[in-house]
Amino acid sequence: MSNNNDHNCGCASPNLSLPWKEMESKLFALNAASDVIIQDGQSFDFSAVMQLVSMLSSKPSDGLKGFICIVYRSLADAIGSYSKWISTFKENFRPLLLFLAIGISEPLSSNACASALRKVCEDAPVGLEKWHLSLEDEEEVMHAISLVLGSVPNLELKSNLLARLLSSSYEAIGKLVDPEKSLSLKQNPASYTQILNAASRGLH
Known part of the structure; x- marks a missing residue:
């Protein structure tokens, strides 16, 4: 993903006029090339991706609308593909969790965000379980997880997952x-x- 728009990402909001279609295209390409990039083993700078995650980790009061939902889905796909690399940095977890929690609540991005959340949790570094979110942030994440659990059709699996959660x-x-x-x-x-x-x- 190009760094040309990095200076916009740190303080912008989804309501501002940004080149969302261009960003989505780059995210799609980044996700499509994930197997090659990961197998190559070269380091990759995810700062632009995380700046976009941070920008989108605050839910607009009127919800996600329009093309921004597609950006959410493509960004979640990229996070899932590169979760092992992104999860290396603990400072990434708060914005990641909030971003994915918001996206799970939206029909267009819910599957991608739920899958990315699972991968991020699986790849979380040792010791992260001792790290705590604020109660407000945790409520947002727990709400998202409850939505995922609610969609599980198998009652036995749902009960087992709920028991693990609690x-x-x-x-x-x-x-x-x-x-x-x-x-x-x-x-x-x-x-x-x-x-x-x-x-x-x-x-x-």
């Missing part, structure tokens, strides 16, 4: 109702708050 909340609730563990947690306010938040997510 496992951390169940574990947190178990610690809170255990007198010894609860007392120990209360002596560490930061850990106690974290456990309370995790438990509340499972009860929300």
